[in-house]
Amino acid sequence: MLVLAIGDLHIPDRAIDVPTKFKKLLVAGKISQVLCLGNLTDKQTLDWLGSISPDLQLIRGDQDSQPSSLIYNSLPRSLDLEVPGGTNASKIYAGLSLFKTVQHGELKIGITAAHNTLSLHDPDTQLIIARQLDVDILICGGAHRVEAFELDGKFFVSPGSATGAFSVEKYTDDGVEEDEEEEVNGKEENDNENEDGKNDEDGKNKEKEESKGDKDDKDKDEDGKDESENKEESETNGEETKITEPSEAIPSFCLLDIQGSVCVLYVYMYIDGDVKVDKISYRKLQ
């Protein structure tokens, strides 16, 4: 079965809309369940997600506390969230709706937004949450970049922002990313070759990080001019010859294809007007 993990849309405060090419991909009929990782801040997008699959699971993101966010008033009651960790724990967490778990096949999946767990850049805190929720896969919203890694036999996924919304996270510059990209590609081939033998090479810490941001494609058109500008400026400044525009989040989401104890994760990224898909698989240890 296919499960969609999508989040951090931040419409309209940070982004205009989900890329049209994503919308064309995500249509009703194929996807059994939608897991939305918070910051779903407009009604239109809520309706759209609801149209992809009637089984829409939501949690609260960091920006969703806004009182005027009409969207939460318009949610049907059935969407009220139950919280794992036992009845008492659920009493404590109720209303905040910060965590949620779903079971598919042999896999239990937990969803949460990062700020609740301090997990933005710290896999070890994510591990605590995964242990607490007793899940095999923990999907974390809040970080506007795609990430997926295995740790202690569990699978951690960050589907990024579906709109490529502005992120207050610290950005990295281009040089570092290119290195990462290569690494990713290398690993990918590996994945494709022995998808099923994956858990053999399962170390304590295995990480795969998707590139966080190419240069924003909007800037691309103007590159030519930028450069000439830079040349002028470079005369006054010896060392720096090129301005690197800060990278922006790449729109992305994830699809989880779950069969028994195996989850194949498809990562969709919208780069320079095209949709790029990567694949990673995870098998639960028995």
Place this chain on the structure above:
Amino acid sequence: MSNNTLQEALTEVRQQESQMRRCLEHKGKIMDAVKHASTLLAELRSSTLPPKQYYELYIVVFDALAYLGAFLKDSHPTHHLADLYELVQYAGNIVPRLYLMITVGTVYMGMDDAPVKEIMKDMMEMCRGVQHPVRGLFLRYYLSQRSRDKLPTLPEGDENAATKGSLQDSIQFVITNFIEMNKLWVRLQHQGHSRERDKRTAERQELQILVGSNLVRLSQLEGIDKTYYRESILPAILEQVVQCRDILAQEYLLDVITQVFPDEFHLATLDIFLDTIANLNPGVSVRRIVITMIERLAAYAAREAENETNTVAKQLKEAHLDDAVDNDKDGDDKGKDKDEEVTDPLTAPSASPYTEEYHRGIPASMDLFKVFWDHFLGLLKARPDLPLEDQMAILGALTKLSMNAYPERLEFLDQIFSHAAEKLKAADSAATSSKETVDALLAMVLAPINFYSRLLTVLSVPSYLELLQSQTAASQRVVAIAVIDSVLKEQAHITDIGDAEGVFGLLQILIVPRGAAAQSEDEESEDVAADQAKIAKVVHLLYHKDPDTHYKLLVVARKALSAGGQLRKYTYPALVFSTLRIARRYKARESVFVDWMQRTTALFKFIHKLISDVSITGRAEYALRLYVDAAQVADQCGAEEAAYEFFVQAFTVYEEAVSDSRAQFQAICIFVSALQQTRNFSLDNYKLLISKTAVYGSKLLKKPDQCRAVYMASHLWWTVDDDDEDDDENKETPEGEESGTASVRDGKRVLECLQRALRVADACMDVAVQVQLFVEILNRYIYYFDHGNTEITVKYINGLVEVIQNNFNDDGAYDAQNIEAPKKFFDRTLDYIASQKEVDERYESIVW
């Protein structure tokens, strides 16, 4: 009653028809058949049937006569049609006689040796004999129908034209028939009682198609050129139209003329046509006639424009192909009209002394817009009483024409809009507020927005905004939404300050709250929120590659949006995030802009104001979140003062406005999460901020919240590098910045926090909650143990494990059911410790 009459008539007709058929089929008795035909035709003499029923009867008769006609055709020349034509003249009554005559005559026209011209003339003459309007109309309609495909089309000079007739004869034939039918039709209005006038008008409307069919016939005649149409055909028709002075006839016929003749003809005769309009009965609704013509030509221009681009594209394509192929294609693919446009100068029609150039199908020598415009002004003079709504509707049609035919001539639009605005000012409010006027105006102002793919085009029409602002609020709102939808659909960046001002000018009506309703801030409708969300999206389209200009664009936006009052809470956050983007772009130019720090400071002041306005509008919790976001970006940009100030503001909002305990807990999570990611605070500032956060946590009302907030806060004394896990990638924090908060690792304070959290948990009365919290804290212990915090020793972990185990063993204090989840969590934690023993020997000493 009359229904019975109709039924009786139909029965009689069918009876006679079947007898007629029998006579023809079995015995070939043509004369008897004709007699039956004559009898059935007598039914058409009725003057009691209303037009609709008469029409029904006519249809049945027509079919019967068609059968007779076909038979006569086959039996010629055994029974020579010329003889028959003479014979039927002896029928007793005029109506049957003329129907028979036409039946025979039109069949005869189809024969090779027939004196066509003479027959046509004779039939036309004889038809004058029936002057009863309904009977006359149908008789002539019959003539028109039967002769349709027999009309001669020979050119004037042809040697056979004298007997066979020429195209001109056909034209005259149809025109004469038209004129006579129109007279009958008009006369119908004046029959009977004057109190039945409306009924009469309704009946005439049912019959109008009979008259109009002549014009259709005329337009179908092949070989008419536009010169002849201009010189002979149209004047004759228009003369009749004007002379009849009948409102219905004038409105209907001018409409038909506009519809049936080709666009080129209209272009060639526009002056005549428009002059005619001035001479119509004052009761005629000029508006519809003018608009129909304008819209027809506007649509034509649009079609031709499309063809032109296609032709150009094709020509470009063909330029690369073989010449021969090129020539072949020309003939096949292009219709007549297009041929005209692309004919080369040598073969161009010699009608005009110079080569006509066409632009969007309109001759370059003709200023189509001016022709209509002058006519419009003339019309206003001639008909000063023309209702305002009619004027506006005509102006709306002119707008369409101007855009389709002269898309680049924006001065035409300006002319229209300023005229409309003037008229509106002069008119009284009853006229300006009538629904029709409002609708016409709305259509007019919407048209250019939907037409120009580059929306900002309308901004260069000076009078557009003036006209727009004189509209009703509802209309303006519709336009504003159309503007937004168009801008968002285009998805093009707005890079020009003037454009930005223009766009927000167009959106003004949406930005400003609606009247008194907006004063009550409690429940805005979903619609309002949706509109405001659209405006917020427009903010994201403001962009310039030069960050200074980008900033100026946002200043323009803020200026416009500041009129929003309470609505600012929907739109300002978009401004905040857009400005934060610029802050990063400034940072990227750190080495280029000498004064980047000053610029950055200015930006953050701008942001500060924005967020404090959001806070005023009642979205305090969201303002808190925005302050924290701004603080994080400010920290990344090295603007420490701003970052500090933003945190202080966030704390202030927390203290003043966040009272719900859940919201408080979440706010603290946000503080901790953000502070933990900051890197550039001085140690003193950082400690001030984190201590404050820890204090907030320890003051939470509910013990579990308090406990969790406190153990979360422990992370503030233990920063984790972003790339801690990427072993060899540690370049994110250069050496020079080590003095910042990147290296805060105070194991002792961490331990203190965890111990305080334990004390809070210990104070919980509910054992199940308590033990859950204990396990959570145990996990934090292990986290720090894992991370090499030497203050967290095995002693503490073993101690806590023991406490938890004791809790579980004390089974009197809780329901087993409630404790199940924490118990499992605890087991999983122990499993983890056990698994770590294999890879980390420090774990060996943790025992239970």
